[in-house]
Amino acid sequence: MNHFNSQTYIPQLAIDCVIFGYKEKELKVLVSKIHFKGDIYSLPSGFIFQHEGVDEAAHRILKERTGIANIFLEHYQNFGQANRTNKAIFQKIIEKNREFFESEKIIFTQADLEWLTSRFVSLGYYALVDINKVTLTKTEMDESMEWYNIHELPNLMMDHEEMVKKALKYLRLHLDTNIIVFNLLPETFIMKEVQDLYETIYEETYSRNNFQKKILDLKVLERLEKKFTGAQNKAPYLYRFKR
Amino acid sequence: MNHFNSQTYIPQLAIDCVIFGYKEKELKVLVSKIHFKGDIYSLPSGFIFQHEGVDEAAHRILKERTGIANIFLEHYQNFGQANRTNKAIFQKIIEKNREFFESEKIIFTQADLEWLTSRFVSLGYYALVDINKVTLTKTEMDESMEWYNIHELPNLMMDHEEMVKKALKYLRLHLDTNIIVFNLLPETFIMKEVQDLYETIYEETYSRNNFQKKILDLKVLERLEKKFTGAQNKAPYLYRFKR
Numbered sequence: 001m002n003h004f005n006s007q008t009y010i011p012q013l014a015i016d017c018v019i020f021g022y023k024e025k026e027l028k029v030l031v032s033k034i035h036f037k038g039d040i041y042s043l044p045s046g047f048i049f050q051h052e053g054v055d056e057a058a059h060r061i062l063k064e065r066t067g068i069a070n071i072f073l074e075h076y077q078n079f080g081q082a083n084r085t086n087k088a089i090f091q092k093i094i095e096k097n098r099e100f101f102e103s104e105k106i107i108f109t110q111a112d113l114e115w116l117t118s119r120f121v122s123l124g125y126y127a128l129v130d131i132n133k134v135t136l137t138k139t140e141m142d143e144s145m146e147w148y149n150i151h152e153l154p155n156l157m158m159d160h161e162e163m164v165k166k167a168l169k170y171l172r173l174h175l176d177t178n179i180i181v182f183n184l185l186p187e188t189f190i191m192k193e194v195q196d197l198y199e200t201i202y203e204e205t206y207s208r209n210n211f212q213k214k215i216l217d218l219k220v221l222e223r224l225e226k227k228f229t230g231a232q233n234k235a236p237y238l239y240r241f242k243r
Numbered sequence: 244m245n246h247f248n249s250q251t252y253i254p255q256l257a258i259d260c261v262i263f264g265y266k267e268k269e270l271k272v273l274v275s276k277i278h279f280k281g282d283i284y285s286l287p288s289g290f291i292f293q294h295e296g297v298d299e300a301a302h303r304i305l306k307e308r309t310g311i312a313n314i315f316l317e318h319y320q321n322f323g324q325a326n327r328t329n330k331a332i333f334q335k336i337i338e339k340n341r342e343f344f345e346s347e348k349i350i351f352t353q354a355d356l357e358w359l360t361s362r363f364v365s366l367g368y369y370a371l372v373d374i375n376k377v378t379l380t381k382t383e384m385d386e387s388m389e390w391y392n393i394h395e396l397p398n399l400m401m402d403h404e405e406m407v408k409k410a411l412k413y414l415r416l417h418l419d420t421n422i423i424v425f426n427l428l429p430e431t432f433i434m435k436e437v438q439d440l441y442e443t444i445y446e447e448t449y450s451r452n453n454f455q456k457k458i459l460d461l462k463v464l465e466r467l468e469k470k471f472t473g474a475q476n477k478a479p480y481l482y483r484f485k486r
Contacts, residue, residue, distance in 0.1 A: 006254070010255050010362070010364065011249070011254055011255065012253050012254065012255075012256070013255070013256060013364060048323075048364075050325075050362065051325055052325050053323055053324045053325045054321055054323030054324075054364060055323070056325070075320070075321060077318070078297055078318060078321070078366060080291075080296055080297030080298070080366075081296045081297075082293075082294055082295050082296045082299070119253070119293065121253065121256060121291075121297060123321060123323075173420075177416075
């Protein structure tokens with residue numbers, strides 16, 4: 001077992017990642033079921049090595065825990081209330097898994113206990129990925145690492161549900177000014193695909209004309225030829241994101 | 244002297260505040276000249292008590308260091324590079340002030356030294372205030388706590404200059420969607436006052452008509468009666484911010 005101490009990691013500082021996944025008009029969130037008895041569900045999270053930057057740590061943690069790499073991962077908010085600790089969760093894990101720890105000869109030192117139950121300030125990161133484009137992995141810590149529909153999340157530990165809510169709010173607020181959304185679309189796409197994405201994320205429906213105007217006003221799209229679909233009159237234009 | 248330790252404060256975590264001040268078409272930043280030999284200039288900053296939330300700490304630090312209280316103070320970015328430490332500054336302070344420390348019998352313990360020279364992740368907060376509305380104070384740590392024009396800042400310690408740049412970028416990016424700007428205006432105001440503020444912050448000039456349209460499109464202002472100025476024809480409308 002890894003032992004935790006301030007030579008290795010920055011104490012009292014954690015990173016939690018809200019990874020939104022989009023697939024076929026559905027918005028999902030990546031959640032780990034922790035590999036211990038107790039039905040504990042958590043966002044992908046971890047600690048910051050003393051020798052690495054915080055953004056670097058966020059990318060490493062996400063890659064190690066989920067296999068997802070090379071994506072646009074952005075800090076959106078800190079979670080730093082005075083009473084924010086893992087204590088209750090950790091005690092539950094210890095109680096429910098006493099036999100397992102004994103049989104595996106896993107011993108928590110006093111230093112480990114102090115570390116794991118101390119107050120943590122968490123740096124919240126978020127990303128939005130195309131579920132079709134990522135291959136998930138998991139670690140020994142995870143019984144599973146899976147996508148859950150944003151409306152069907154399991155009961156998340158600590159303040160992780162609040163983290164998802166705040167990240168969704170941030171995502172919606174910054175969707176227009178962020179290129180993040182166009183990472184989810186193919187190289188060329190029709191306006192309907194953009195509208196599907198926006199309607200899924202905002203949970204609203206837009207009129208076709210208003211939506212098209214709003215998006216074209218952002219001035220980030222280049223219009224290409226029409227997409228040949230068979231029907232002669234209604235062929236929609238293809239667009240490409242201007243880099 | 245205060246001693247620093249992890250019983251009192253969260254280790255390796257700091258808060259730095261970029262306080263923008265506006266007065267008569269000028270944008271300024273609040274800077275402390277540290278009360279030690281060595282010409283060290285710093286943003287108002289401090290550490291987080293173990294018993295307080297991070298936002299709470301930011302307000303307390305700002306109040307203690309500058310006297311400014313009850314303002315809209317927002318987190319905008321973390322500064323967490325791996326090599327981010329106070330070490331060089333602290334060594335300079337020790338060297339240049341050896342006599343003073345000896346005469347005052349100020350002794351840094353080994354624990355103090357380790358604390359002060361360790362890596363720090365800083366949580367960056369910013370605010371925009373009306374210089375006429377705040378009364379500055381300073382602490383024993385500060386030789387002075389003063390407003391500097393944003394283009395005439397002294398040589399700031401560590402990455403504090405980068406912090407100001409990033410905060411300015413953030414301020415500009417969020418000015419429209421943030422009520423912060425209207426805190427700088429009187430209860431009722433004319434469009435020219437809003438335009439002066441925007442032109443100062445963005446360092447651009449706008450045509451009167453385009454600017455008026457842009458601001459009215461934000462739909463946050465209520466139009467009142469005309470302001471009587473003596474000239475009969477050109478009296479401008481007064482506006483009030485809709486709360």
